[in-house]
Amino acid sequence: MAAIVCAAGAATAQDVTVKSKTDTKGFVGLNWTFGPHASGLEGVVGAMNYRIDPDGDVKGAKLSLHLGFGPGPVQGKIKLTGVAGQDDGMAELGLGYGSHGFFGTGGLLGDHWNVGGDLYFQNGWEGYAGLHSLTFDKPKAPAMVITPEQ
Numbered sequence: 001m002a003a004i005v006c007a008a009g010a011a012t013a014q015d016v017t018v019k020s021k022t023d024t025k026g027f028v029g030l031n032w033t034f035g036p037h038a039s040g041l042e043g044v045v046g047a048m049n050y051r052i053d054p055d056g057d058v059k060g061a062k063l064s065l066h067l068g069f070g071p072g073p074v075q076g077k078i079k080l081t082g083v084a085g086q087d088d089g090m091a092e093l094g095l096g097y098g099s100h101g102f103f104g105t106g107g108l109l110g111d112h113w114n115v116g117g118d119l120y121f122q123n124g125w126e127g128y129a130g131l132h133s134l135t136f137d138k139p140k141a142p143a144m145v146i147t148p149e150q
Contacts, residue, residue, distance in 0.1 A: 018054040021139040029114070029132030031066070037100050037118075037126045039068025039075045044132065048083070054139050056087040062109075066098070075099040077118075083109060087136040092116065100124065111135045 029044035043066070050060025060083050068075035077098025083090050089110045096103050100120050107116015107128075112135065117127040 018139050020051050020053045021137075022049070022051045024049040025134060027132050027134045029130050031114070031128040031130030033068065033070075033126055033128045035117075035126040036124045037075075037120065038070070040070025042066045042068040042070075042075075042128075044130065048134060050083065050136070052087060052136055052138060056138055057085075058087055058090050058136055059084050062092065062094075077103075079105050079118075081105060085109075087111070087138060109134075 024047060026047050027045070029046075031042045031044055033039055033042055044064050046062060046064030048060060048062040050058050052058045062079075062081045062083055064079050064081075066077045066079065075098065077096050079094055079096035081092040081094030083092045085091050089108060091106070092109050092114075093106045094104075096105050096118060098118075101122045103118045103120040103126075105116065105118045107114055112131055112133070113129075114132060115127075115129045117125060119125050
């Protein structure tokens with residue numbers, strides 16, 4: 001009798017697995033820049049495509065446009081970075097081009113915050129710290145619905 005009950009229960013049990021989620025999000029932000037090529041404040045708009053696993057692992061790419069509106073002429077730059085890490089903090093590394101030429105860029109990124117720096121190939125550097133609108137939500141298991149057997 002016990003074997004029949006266990007077999008019937010096993011036949012109706014569902015295997016619930018949570019899969020990775022891929023998402024593309026647009027974002028806006030505000031950075032404070034410092035260093036010899038810095039403009040002070042810069043506005044940021046961009047998009048990020050990423051895959052996040054149920055345990056919080058994140059991998060993806062980010063494209064962003066930065067427009068400085070500090071003193072002096074308007075400075076602009078565009079960055080393409082790869083990102084990898086956890087949903088609460090990840091590294092980003094990439095390349096960019098701006099008013100002062102080509103540069104390498106690297107930093108740390110999390111929900112609503114970022115810090116990092118740009119190293120220009122010709123000469124000079126720029127650091128930044130900022131806030132943005134991105135959040136990274138782990139995929140959740142689907143709700144289990146228990147239906148009575150007929």
